[in-house]
Amino acid sequence: MTTRPPPDDLAVARLTALEAARNAARLCVAVRAEMPSDPAAMEKAGREPVTIADYGAQAIILHTIVEHFPQDSVLAEEHSAEFDALADRTQQNRVIQHVGAVLGRSVTVDEVRRWLDHGRGVQSERVWAIDPIDGTKGFLRSDQFAVAVALIVSGQPVVSALACPMLPFHPDKPSGPVGLIALAVRSAGAMALPLADGPERPLRVSPVRSLDQCRAIESMEHSDHEFSTRLLAQAGVTRQPLRMDSQAKYAAVADARAEIYIRQSKEQGYAERVWDHAAGALIAEEAGGRVTDLDGKPLDFSTGERMTRNRGVLATAGPPHEALLAAVQALT
Ligand code: AMP
Numbered sequence: 001m002t003t004r005p006p007p008d009d010l011a012v013a014r015l016t017a018l019e020a021a022r023n024a025a026r027l028c029v030a031v032r033a034e035m036p037s038d039p040a041a042m043e044k045a046g047r048e049p050v051t052i053a054d055y056g057a058q059a060i061i062l063h064t065i066v067e068h069f070p071q072d073s074v075l076a077e078e079h080s081a082e083f084d085a086l087a088d089r090t091q092q093n094r095v096i097q098h099v100g101a102v103l104g105r106s107v108t109v110d111e112v113r114r115w116l117d118h119g120r121g122v123q124s125e126r127v128w129a130i131d132p133i134d135g136t137k138g139f140l141r142s143d144q145f146a147v148a149v150a151l152i153v154s155g156q157p158v159v160s161a162l163a164c165p166m167l168p169f170h171p172d173k174p175s176g177p178v179g180l181i182a183l184a185v186r187s188a189g190a191m192a193l194p195l196a197d198g199p200e201r202p203l204r205v206s207p208v209r210s211l212d213q214c215r216a217i218e219s220m221e222h223s224d225h226e227f228s229t230r231l232l233a234q235a236g237v238t239r240q241p242l243r244m245d246s247q248a249k250y251a252a253v254a255d256a257r258a259e260i261y262i263r264q265s266k267e268q269g270y271a272e273r274v275w276d277h278a279a280g281a282l283i284a285e286e287a288g289g290r291v292t293d294l295d296g297k298p299l300d301f302s303t304g305e306r307m308t309r310n311r312g313v314l315a316t317a318g319p320p321h322e323a324l325l326a327a328v329q330a331l332t
Pocket residue numbers: 048131133134135136218219220221222223244245246247265266267270273276
């Protein structure tokens with residue numbers, strides 16, 4: 001009898017994350033194409049807007065994860081209870097139609113509910129952190145958004161896929177093909193694939209060292225912009241920061257489109273959510289960058305949904321990192 005080699009778990013996880021992010025991103029693009037002027041966002045009580053694309057994308061991602069890793073734990077932004085409370089029958093039907101179109105078979109509302117909640121509350125060293133649409137506000141503006149899928153093992157992201165459907169694939173061709181998937185495996189590097197099919201290329205951070213040449217990016221909606229301005233000035237970064245929604249900022253650092261991503265919430269004491277950072281942080285690191293919080297501590301992904309042991313985020317190409325941490329110390 002021949003013994004088969006053990007499955008290469010990380011290789012399967014990588015393909016799972018890629019397929020999940022790509023299919024979810026395709027659903028988002030299809031939904032977006034149907035809502036030119038009336039984006040039909042549903043308001044979660046006191047929270048971010050949510051659309052049928054958020055539910056459809058999360059259902060697709062979890063459908064893929066259930067198939068390959070049914071025992072794993074999941075931390076994901078959307079819940080079936082909210083899907084029932086916020087989406088009326090017509091909206092739920094649109095979700096199942098879009099999910100069915102991507103999966104190539106008919107899908108029921110009950111299946112979508114089960115996928116949305118799959119893995120929640122499961123105790124495991126292996127946790128999938130999922131943001132079906134990171135930057136829903138950007139999505140609604142036809143601006144940047146991302147589909148984020150990361151596998152965290154023992155508190156460390158080890159595989160991640162980040163689909164950025166609105167990001168030009170080539171940094172130097174802003175009017176060229178749009179849609180990039182960043183993919184990373186710990187200790188194996190990061191790469192960019194077109195959202196449509198096509199050849200991949202490695203992701204590598206910018207070599208720029210001089211602070212006055214550095215380009216910074218910050219959140220459009222959630223950052224303390226005044227803090228970033230003071231911090232960058234203190235560190236000697238003279239260029240105006242760019243603003244961008246979603247974890248596409250991490251992809252921008254990984255792909256040498258910017259040297260610095262700085263994030264301090266405009267809400268005092270805000271603890272970041274794990275699915276807003278796990279995928280992007282691994283990609284930036286695997287492209288050769290550095291990622292810490294504003295105190296220079298590694299991001300701690302082991303505290304559940306909220307990153308309660310960190311304050312803000314600093315992701316850089318590497319060279320500017322220490323100067324920015326020193327500027328934080330000087331200012332706070
Ligand atoms: P960004 O576009 O970089 O601001 O990232 C979008 C993410 O910010 C959303 O997915 C939210 O989870 C998260 N978010 C919501 N409110 C806040 C807040 N007050 N401070 C920081 N992040 C937030």
